[in-house]
Amino acid sequence: MMIVAAVASxxxxxxxxxxxxxxxxxxxxxxxxxxRTFAAxxxxxxxxxxxxxxxxxGVISTSTSxxxxxxxxxxxxxxxxxxxxxxxxKILETGVTSDAKRIAVGDxxxxxxxxxxxxxxxxxxxxxxxxxxxxxxxxxxxxAHGVEAKL
Amino acid sequence: xxxxRDFLKVAATGALALGAQSxxxxxxxxxxxxxxxxxxVVIARDAALHGxxxxxxxxxxxxxxxxxxxxxxxxxxxxxxxxxxxxANLVSEGKVIGLKINGLGGKGICTHQALVMAVAERxxxxxxxxxxIVIWDxxxxxxxxxxxxxxxxxxxxxxxxxxxxxxxxxxxxxGTARIRITKILTRECAMVINMPILKDHSMAGxxxxxxxxxxxxDRPQDLHASGxxxxxxxxxxxxxxxxxxxxxxxxxxxxxxxxGPGFHPERLWQPNALMVGEDRVALDQIAWQMIERKRAExxxxxxxxxxxxxxxxxxxxxxxxNLGVNDPQRIHLMEV
Numbered sequence: 001m002m003i004v005a006a007v008a009s010x011x012x013x014x015x016x017x018x019x020x021x022x023x024x025x026x027x028x029x030x031x032x033x034x035x036r037t038f039a040a041x042x043x044x045x046x047x048x049x050x051x052x053x054x055x056x057x058g059v060i061s062t063s064t065s066x067x068x069x070x071x072x073x074x075x076x077x078x079x080x081x082x083x084x085x086x087x088x089x090k091i092l093e094t095g096v097t098s099d100a101k102r103i104a105v106g107d108x109x110x111x112x113x114x115x116x117x118x119x120x121x122x123x124x125x126x127x128x129x130x131x132x133x134x135x136x137x138x139x140x141x142x143x144a145h146g147v148e149a150k151l
Numbered sequence: 152x153x154x155x156r157d158f159l160k161v162a163a164t165g166a167l168a169l170g171a172q173s174x175x176x177x178x179x180x181x182x183x184x185x186x187x188x189x190x191x192v193v194i195a196r197d198a199a200l201h202g203x204x205x206x207x208x209x210x211x212x213x214x215x216x217x218x219x220x221x222x223x224x225x226x227x228x229x230x231x232x233x234x235x236x237x238x239a240n241l242v243s244e245g246k247v248i249g250l251k252i253n254g255l256g257g258k259g260i261c262t263h264q265a266l267v268m269a270v271a272e273r274x275x276x277x278x279x280x281x282x283x284i285v286i287w288d289x290x291x292x293x294x295x296x297x298x299x300x301x302x303x304x305x306x307x308x309x310x311x312x313x314x315x316x317x318x319x320x321x322x323x324x325x326g327t328a329r330i331r332i333t334k335i336l337t338r339e340c341a342m343v344i345n346m347p348i349l350k351d352h353s354m355a356g357x358x359x360x361x362x363x364x365x366x367x368x369d370r371p372q373d374l375h376a377s378g379x380x381x382x383x384x385x386x387x388x389x390x391x392x393x394x395x396x397x398x399x400x401x402x403x404x405x406x407x408x409x410x411g412p413g414f415h416p417e418r419l420w421q422p423n424a425l426m427v428g429e430d431r432v433a434l435d436q437i438a439w440q441m442i443e444r445k446r447a448e449x450x451x452x453x454x455x456x457x458x459x460x461x462x463x464x465x466x467x468x469x470x471x472x473n474l475g476v477n478d479p480q481r482i483h484l485m486e487v
Contacts, residue, residue, distance in 0.1 A: 045289075
């Protein structure tokens with residue numbers, strides 16, 4: 001913990017550090033699965049045809065893990081590491097619809113009732129919940145901030 | 152018989168007057184249509200399938216499956232209907248029946264466990280032993296996303312992945328497809344029931360019956376070029392796929408009309424339907440129409456305008472592939 005605090009205070013983070021908050025690091029959220037990481041060449045094993053748009057935008061790797069909020073609301077966090085910020089911007093802007101809510105997380109962020117997508121530097125983060133609940137949007141936002149803090 | 156008359160409606164090109172048909176008469180008309188060269192596709196719907204929850208009601212899913220299979224086979228009793236789907240010799244000889252599901256989209260958009268278990272239940276009712284049923288998909292994560300636990304114990308329904316079974320050493324080829332096939336299909340299963348889930352697809356346009364076969368091979372990524380055309384059609388022409396995977400029970404209870412094949416809850420939609428048939432091309436043609444209708448309803452451009460029409464469907468229907476029909480005039484669509 002001392003090392004993490006020291007790194008955070010200098011703003012100099014180890015490249016490739018784990019962006020996934022541990023259980024309890026964000027109030028109510030538990031990390032329920034091991035992190036899985038896919039290199040660009042294997043990304044289709046995870047997201048099939050979706051992989052192509054990430055590859056053309058310069059994805060280097062994608063890591064994913066599952067979470068649960070207060071033992072009930074399940075969610076998945078995907079962290080895509082792109083070769084440059086333009087790739088992250090391209091992917092984020094491709095999927096945005098008019099009903100998206102713009103919020104302040106990272107360099108740019110959009111939120112829907114069950115999902116949040118944000119970019120920060122070369123990272124693109126997508127958090128998706130599998131149910132629509134009253135407290136879901138606020139819980140997803142908290143988790144997004146938790147991930148952002150680790151990037 | 153009243154119930155059948157109540158729920159049966161012939162749509163699109165069928166134009167049959169079924170109002171006064173008896174059960175046997177209904178079956179006879181279906182046979183006549185088959186003889187006339189029309190491919191049958193049944194869409195069974197239940198608007199109350201989901202109730203207020205995110206998951207469909209299990210009993211209603213089972214009833215919907217029975218309705219779909221009854222309409223397709225012309226046999227009202229489930230056991231009799233299923234005997235027309237699964238050849239008797241496969242059951243008597245203790246052959247293995249595979250259920251190829253689709254869990255790629257993760258928990259939010261995968262073949263529903265309730266549907267898969269309802270099919271497994273009906274198979275057991277016609278004499279298929281639990282251990283002779285194999286639920287399978289590309290990898291363990293996909294299966295677990297659908298809610299299944301990996302099991303290879305033959306005293307129960309088995310569930311394991313393509314990756315776990317491994318692949319044949321010998322490469323198969325047809326057209327552009329150069330692939331190795333999972334041993335689940337080549338060695339384990341005598342027959343596979345295809346159980347895809349209806350989705351928009353960022354490259355192929357639509358993913359449903361034929362595209363679900365990408366989970367059968369070692370390098371599906373090699374078949375994605377040019378909007379998966381002719382990759383999808385070529386793959387389905389591989390003899391072992393063409394011959395063993397000849398019936399589809401498609402999950403259209405939940406779908407994504409854009410942003411697929413992954414889970415995009417903001418583009419989620421509940422058609423509350425099952426689609427069944429033997430003609431994989433006809434099924435995909437009807438699936439495409441369903442996606443287009445939904446996209447039009449929400450004001451989205453057509454898949455053609457979006458630059459990703461599912462061209463592989465016409466390719467699959469062409470003379471070289473001859474996998475089925477995509478001409479609506481040659482599809483007998485029944486909505487029940």
